[in-house]
Amino acid sequence: MKISSKKQSLDEVYIDSCHELSVPVLTEETWDSLVLNATEPVVVEFWAPWCGPCRMFHPVISELAKQYTGRVRCFKLNTDDSPTVASRYGIRSIPTIMIFVNGEKKDAIIGAVPKTCLTASIDRFL
Amino acid sequence: MGTLQASTSYSIGFGISSLAALPKPSTRRCVTVAKMEPSEKSVEVMRKFSEQYARRSGTYFCMDKGVTSVVIKGLAEHKDTLGAPLCPCRHYDDKAAEAQQGFWNCPCVPMRERKECHCMLFLTPDNDFAGEEQTISMEEIKETTANM
Secondary structure, three states: OOHHHHHHHHHHHHOOOOHHHHEEEEOHHHHHHHOOOOOOEEEEEHHHHHHHHHHHHHHHHHHHHHOOOOOOEEEEEEOOHHHHHHHHHHEEEOOOOEEEEEEEEEEEOOOOOOOOHHHHHOOOOO | OOOHHHHHHHHHHHHHHHHOOOOOOOOOOOOOOOOOOHHHHHHHHHHHHHHHHHHHHHHHOOHHHHHHHHHHHHEEEHHHOOOOEEEOOOOOOOOHHHHHHHHHEEOOOOHHHOOOOOOOEEOOOOOOEEEEOOOOOHHHHHHHHHOO
């Protein structure tokens, strides 16, 4: 990875963490209606409370939610609170990002990757 | 539906190392709903273990000690509830069985064999997120997780 692209991603990564509030939470009860029956593409961050990298990664998801407002719906799912959903989708390493289109899983991105990796994946489905 | 196998999980290491830096140290983070707090005794045990293992393996803590603190507390919580410091950065279908099996008990097999810690507790010096420290105090842990 070249230095220049690293510097670019620094700006992309640093976002005030209070913006985390803007990403709504999914549960087992709301999964079907908000993910499987959604009309727009859906991005889900699977996370856990004691996962250090997740803590770093939340602001990136918040930024995505803002960037794609009206085009993509972004959610967070706590795997400790909703273990059945996490197991159903084979979640192992956390954080994992999944992209759903028409209720179908289209992509999974594992780890606290740069925002550009996520946008590249999301853009393929718009 | 495809299942993500353990072998794919290490891509996190590459993802992380391609990032330039962290968000600023996070004492004023305002979100993240934590579950039950681990016992102070277990946090201290895992804190000491982490310092010792970092020195022994030639690895360093994350430049954002908030990440380190969260993981240490996660290990402590699993030690309290499962009897073993199961990695808090994975989802398990059966936590008790995993803790018993041991593959993901800290230091996990990938860490011991290849110095791969996807939890970012132990970072090799070439990792972009590696700080310069192999020590963390109880005060730092408390301070960086105060708002959780």
